Amino acid sequence: MSDFDYDLFVIGGGSGGVRASRIASGEHGAKVGLAEESRMGGTCVIRGCVPKKLMVFASGFPEAMEDARSYGWDVTVRGFDWPRFRTTLEADLDRLEKAYRTTLTNAGVTIHDARATLVDAHTVRLADGQTLRTRHILVATGGRPFVPEIPGAELALTSNEMFHLPSLPKRALVVGGGYIASEFSCILNGLGVEVCQYYRGAQILRGFDDEARGHVATAMAASGITVQCSTDVLRLEKTETGIVAVATDGSSREFDLVMYATGRHPNTEGLGLQGLGVELGRQGQIVVDRYSQTAVPSIFAVGDVTGRVNLTPVAIREGHAFADTVFGGKPTVFDHGLIASAVFTRPELGSVGLSEEAAREQEPIEVYSTAFRPMKTAFAGRADRVMMKLIVSQATRKVMGCHIVAPEAGEMIQLAAIAIGMGATKEDFDRTCAVHPTMAEELVTMRKPVRIA
Template identity: 60%
Template sequence: MSFDYDLFVIGGGSGGVRAARIAASQHGARVALAEESRLGGTCVIRGCVPKKLMIFASEAPHAIEEARAYGWQVEAGRFDWPAFRAKLHEELSRLEGIYQGGLVTAGVDIHHQRARIRDPHTVQLADGTLKTAAHILIAVGGRPTRPGIPGDELAMISDDLFEMDSLPGRVLVVGGGFIACEFATILKGLGCDTTLTHRGDLVLRGFDRQGRELVTHQLEQIGVTMRLDVQLQRLDRDGGGVRATFGDGTSERYDAVMLATGRHPYTGDLGVENAGVSLGRRGEIVVDKWSQTSVPSIFAVGDVTDRVNLTPVAIREGHAFADTMFGNHPRHVDHAIVASAVYTRPHELASVGLTEEEAEEKGDIEVYAATFRPMRSLFAGSQLKAMTKLIVCEQTRKVLGCHIFAPEAGEMIQLAAVAIGMGATKEDFDLTVAVHPTLAEELVTMRMPVRRGGPSHRAAADEQAA
C-alpha cells in the first residue's frame, strides 16, 4: 500500500519535533507534522523556558538584599512587568523560529492546524484534508487540570501567567507540586502578596521527605503564606477579584487565583478510539517500552503517555523512536534513573534515583546526609539550610539516590546522575577528591551514615523494643 508519508507526527512539542527531525534528516523518512498551536509545545512556549526566565527575574530582590550584606549600597527599583513580558515573548518567538527552521531544513511538511486520527494509517486535518502514513506518532503532551470545584473557571492556569496584563497584588496559588511551588516563588519574588494552599501537610509529594520539609519551610521563610492540610472548596466572583472558600470554613478575597492542581494527557477529541488505541485510567495512551500502542502502526511519546513527564524524557523517547523505526538502530529509554529539579528560590530541590522512603521498602540501606548553612548565604545572615543526601544499598554499596537542596542544585544533580547511572558505589564517591570551597564537595565528604533503614533494621528495632 502506498502512503503519503512514512511518518505523520501529531504534536509539535519537544518530543514530536525531535522524532520528526531525526526521522527525516538522519534517516531519510518522508515526514509530516501537525501542530494546532505554536511549535515548541509546553516547554518552550508555556512551560520550562518562560518559567525559568521568570525565576531569574524574581531573584533580583534577594540578590539586592544579599549585595547589601556584602557591603554594596543598592536599592531596588520598580519591577516593570510589561517590559519584561514583551522581552519574554520576543525570546519565545525566537525559539519557536528555531524549532520551525529545524523542521523545514530537515524536509518535514508542517501543517499549522489540529489533526485527528481516522484509522491506523490516516489522519484528518482541521481543514478536512486526509493524509495517510505508514506510521503515526502521537506527541500532543498534556494540559493543566482544573479541580472540578464550583467557580474554578474564574481561576488562571499556569499558561495564563505569561499573558497577564499586570501582576496581581494578592494571589492564591492552589496545589503542592512543581508548578505550584515554582510559581509561588516567582510571584512572591516579583512583589505579589502570595498564598499557597495545599491539601497535604508538605509540598512536593513523591520527593524525598526531608527535601519536602525543607522546601515547605523555605516557602514560608521567603514570605509565602502557607495554608496546608486544607482543601479549596469553591471560588466566587468578588468585585474585581475572586473569593476563595476553604474546607475549614474560612474565606479570603484575592486579586487572582492560579490553579496548579496537576496535568492530564491531552487525548480528548484526538480520535484514538477510531483506531482502537488503548487508553489508561487518566486518559493516557498506553505504550510498551518501544513507545508502541495497542495498534502496531501508532506510537506515542512524551507526557501523553504519562510515564515520566519531563521534557528531556520526551526528547529521548522521540529520538529513540526515530532511530528504531527508521534508522535500523533499535533502542528504548530507561525511565528508572531520571534526574529532576524544582526551581524554587533561593534553594532548588534536585533529585535522582530512589527517595529514602522508596529505598527502605526495597531493602536495607544506609543514609548519608548533611544539612548546613552555605557559606555565601551564611555570610549574608541567612538562616536557610542546604542539604546533600545519598541513599546507599548496604549489600551492593551502590548509590541508589541523591537529593540536593541548595542554590543551583539542578546544576549539581545533572553530574550526580551520570555517576549513579553508571552504577557508582559510595566508595566511588569517597575516592573523589573534593573541590574546595564548594557546596558540591559535601557529596564526596560524607563518611558516616546518619541512619540505616530497611527490613532487617526494622526487624531488629522491633525485637529490641519487645
C-alpha cells in the same frame, strides 16, 4: 508509486514530536509530515519550562540585590517592570519558535499549521478537511492543566496564562502541592506578590524525598509564603475587589489571582483514537509498550500524552528512540528507571534515584545527610540552609539516591546523575577529592551515616 503521502506523520509540535520528526527525516531519510494546531515548541518552550525558568531568574534578583548590599555594593531597587519583562519574554519565545520551525524545515519535515485527527490506522485528517495517508502515525500531543469542577472554577487561571498577565497581582492563591504549584509560589513571592499556597495533602512535593521536601517547605515559609497543607478550595466567588476562596478549613480569603496547578491530563480528547483499537488509561493517557508502540502496530505515542514520566527531556529521548527503532533499524528503548529532576523553587530541589522512604522499602540502607549555612548567604547574614543527602545500599554500597536542596541544585544533580547512573558506590564518592570552597563538596565529605535502616 507509494500509496502513502508520508512515511511518518506526527501530531504535535512539542519536544517529543519535533525530535522524532527531525531524526526520522534528517538522519534516517523518512518522508515526514508534522501537524501543530498551536505554536511550535509545545508546552516546554511556549508555556512551560522555558518561560518558567526565565521567571525564576527574574524572581531571584531582589534577594541577590539584598545580598549585594552586604558585599559592599550600593544598590538601589526601584521595583519590577512586569510589562517590560513580559515583552522581552514573548520576543524570546517567538525567537525559539522560529528556531524550532527552521530546524524542522532544514531536516526536510513538512509542517502543517493545523489540528490533525486520526481517521484510521494510516490516515489523518487536517482541520481544513484534507486527508493524508501515512505508514506510521506518532501522537505527541502532550498534556494540559487540570482544574477541578468547583463553583467558580472559571475564575481560576492555570500555568498556561501565567506568562501573559497584563499586570502582577498583589495577592495570589496557588492551589496544588506539586512542583508547578510550588515553583510559581516562589516565583510570585520573589516578584513581590503576597502568596498563599493551598494543598490538600499533608506536605507539598509528594513523591520526592520527605526530608528534602520538608526542607523546601520550611524555606518557602521563611521567605514569606503561607503554605497551608490539608487545605483545599470548596468554591471561588467573584467580588468587586477580587476573588474569594472558600476553603475546607472554614476560612474565606480574598485574592487578586487564583492559579490552579492540581495536575495535568493527556491531550487525547477528540483525536479519533476511540474505535481504532488504541488503549487509553484511566486519565486518558495512551497506553504504549517500551518501544512507544500502541496496540495498533502503525500508531505510536511519546511524551506527556502517554503519562509515563512527564518531563521534557524524557519526551525528547522517547522521540529519538522511536525514530531510531522504526526508521533507523536500531531497536532502542529509553530507560525510565533513573531520571534526574529539578524543582525550581527557592531554594531548588535536585533529585535522582530513590527517596529514603522508597529505598528503605527495598533493602537495608545507610543514609548520609547534612544541612548547613552556605558561605555566600551566611556572609550576607541570611539564615537559609542547604541540604545534601545520599542513600546507600548496605549490600552493594551503590548510591541509590541523591537529593540536594540548594541554590543551583539542578546544575549539581545533573552531574551527580552521571555517577549514580554508572553505578557509583559510596566509596567512589569518598575517594573523590573535594572542590573547595563549594556547596557540592559536601557530597564527597560525608563520612558517617546519620541513619541505618
